[in-house]
Amino acid sequence: MREGKPTPEAVPMEETADPITAALNELHASLASDSSGTLASYIPQLAEVDPGQFGLALATLDGRRYQAGDAAVPFTLQSVSKPFVYALALADLGLEEVLSRVGAEPSGEAFNAISLEPGSGRPSNPMVNAGAILTTSLVRGDGPAARFERIRELLSAFAGRPLDMDEKVFASELETGDRNRALAYLMRNAGSLRCDVDEAIDVYFRQCALLATAADVAVMAATLANGGINPCTKATVVSQSIAEHVLAVMASCGMYDYAGEWLLRVGLPAKSGVSGGLVAVSPGQFGIGLFSPPLDARGNSVRAVAASRVLAERFQLHLMHHPGRSAPVIAHAGSAVTTRSGRLRRRKERDVLHAHGGDIDLRSLQGDIEFAAAEVILQSLSAVPAARPGSARWLVLDVQGISRLHPVAARMLDAAVLELGTRGIVVVVGDGHRRGLLPHATVELPSPEEALEWCEDALLDRHGALLAPAAELPLRDHDVLAALDDEARAVLSAAVSPYTYQREERVLASDDEVLLLILSGRLAAYTQGATARRLGSMGPGTAVTRLQPLDDGRAQPMLVAELPGEGGLLRRAQLERLEREHPRVLARLWRLLASSREVGCWPVAAPAWGSRR
Structure with a gap:
């Protein structure tokens, strides 16, 4: 596999033009024309890549992934590998042992600076080259080949797929990596590096030459954001405490002598690499992978840094931003x-x-x-x-x-x-x-x-079933009358009288009014008081009986006309007459009104949506 060509092994991202992908595409288009920066020519193979390549990817903690541009183009991880190898050293030795060998303080100097503690030769942090070389030497393994294989396996677990190594880039770094060798010899002389220099450098250059895509890096970042659990494979790669420690060092030291301003402007744990890669983590939310080869004077990708700043501002990703969300959305x-x-x-x-x-x-x-x-x-x-x-x-x-x-x-x-x-x-x-x-x-x-x-x-x-409020329903077609036998229908039709109401008029407000059969318009029931709440509404074909007090003892609801209409009203005098002259009809009517399967009658039929809230 060669750097700079799309990898068939890359897991395909979401293909739909969803808002997140659209935002990434928009960001890609806005920055693609920025031709500033230079390639990392001190590694000859990196000077041959296409400077126009630019990829962005985002992976969520649910395993969903989004991308734009050249997110499936492989590149060598270079220093982007450092946080993940640091995680392996922490897993092997524990935080205290690793801290005794490699510090955790920002150096304020370039990535390849000679930044060693006087006397002990301890590197300032694991994100600069000196600290990364020593960190790599701390990984357990029976010889350099076994040590590298453990590193490759762990980074592959972070990415969720096997990662290969670019042999040509590795050879190029071996040939031109004298400054890194010099750092290793200085640490060896000071006693902080306790293995053979060539062995340490060989494994370090191999980890830097591992190939990944921006899409892979986004998953690697999301694994850290997810407390060490790969959101795609669901495998636990490192413990949550190790993920936290790695993110802390990335936040303070990951961007070299730009680390302070990066944290101020972007506010995310991140790590850049001289091949143009950049990994950024929004803890508890998602991971970001970026790739664009041209670098600024500090060795960070020009487009990747610019894209990160825009993403952080648009998506309000700064670590100090308080989301305030606790309940399910x-x-x-x-x-x-x-x-x-x-x-x-x-x-x-x-x-x-x-x-x-x-x-x-x-x-x-x-x-x-x-x-x-x-x-x-x-x-x-x-x-x-x-x-x-x-x-x-x-x-x-x-x-x-x-x-x-x-x-x-x-x-x-x-x-x-x-x-x-x-x-x-x-x-x-x-x-x-x-x-x-x-x-x-x-x-x-x-x-x-x-x-x-x-x-x-x-x-x-x-479906042709809606009876418009303005269209008056004949009394004989009202659900209540339609459900009665001929005798009961005739008796009730004679007992009710016409009733008209205007918009916003109180309806059934008098004790004399017992039952209303709605034929047109629309009524709504509201709680009484300064903060009246709408309880529900009724339209043609339904009925309203005298409203009862609420269960909590508050005053009975108000019935208000939302749309003007007409109905058939049963008054108390007619009710008493039915009790004397037609008790069977009245009993049938009350049973019917109590059956929500037969007719809709307020307040017998409770509103499902309103009662749920």
Whole structure:
């Protein structure tokens, strides 16, 4: 395998134009024309690579991966290997023993500087060349070949696939690596390096010549972000404490004499390499792999550093940033088959919703939504099936539980809303705060309850079962009368009187009013008080009895007309007459109203969506 050509072994990334891939593609396009920097000519093989190559990759803790540009092009890891070999030394010897041989303080000097502790010859940290050479010598193994094989196996476990070595780059480094040999001889003379110099240098150059892609490096980084567990293979590569120690050293020392400014501007543990690679870790969120050969004066990839700064700013990745999320970001997921709105409906409409409610999906979101939370939501939304040809689907997004939506998360979710539209999915947002969080949603309504009602109406209309509020239902066709026998139907029709209500009018507010059969318009029930909450609504074909006090003893709900309409009203005088003259009819009526399978009657039928919240 040669550096600079795509590797067939590279695991394919996500191919869909999802918002994360789109963001990486946009970033790649914005930086690809930057031709500043120079190739690492002191290693002849590295001076032959294409300076235009530029790849970005991101791997999440769920094993999902995204990429842009030349993310499948292999390159030699060079110094990007250092954190992972340091992890192996920690696993072999423990932190205290390794610290006694290699420090953990930033040197403030170049990667190949002579930075040794006076007297002991201890290198300042394992990320500079001197410290990396000594760290490599600490890895256990029966000879240099066995030591290198253990290193190769561990880095392969981090990447989730076997990594090969570029023999030509290795030979090139052996031929030109005199400065690294000089560092090794100085440490050998000081007593800090306790093995043969040529043996230490041979293994070190071999680890630097291991080939990986930006996609591999992203998985390696995600393994550290995941506490040492590879998110793709699920294998435990190192312990969580070792992962933490490695990240700490990367944060303070990984970028050489740029480490302080890097931590200030980007705020992520990272490590660069002179082949143009860069690994960065967002602990607990994801890993980043970057590759672009031209280097700045400090030996860091120009494009990779620039891309990291943009990613950190856009995705708010700085270690000091507090995400504030503790509860699951998706509080509820389902469909209108099992979760119904609080709208009471006539039987025909209920039958259609029962048969086709699966065409309405529901997602309730909550908490502080940043990049990682938004990515979880994206995966949930991607599972929503596309509309069948000639049909339609609906998605209710309950966002009123979102305490904060970070800008990057807002862009990701709004892009997902646009993508859902291309699949024939109508997105309806419910938000009592009316914040307009997702501008490309089809409509935003004052509550998730009303959003679900809206979608149910749209589904019913598509199946020809929706009775428009303005279209008056004949009294004989009301579900209550239709369910009675001829005698009872005639008696009740004669007992009720016409009733008209206007928009925002209180309905059934008098003790004299006992039962209302709704024929047109729409009513809604609200709790009383300064913070009135909408409990549910009723439309044509449903009934309302005198509202009872709430279970907690608060005042009985208010019944308000949301749309003007008409109905048939049974007053207390008519009720008393039915008790005297037609007790069998009255008993049948009460049994019927108590049966939610037969008719929709408030408050007998409780609203599923409203009661869940």
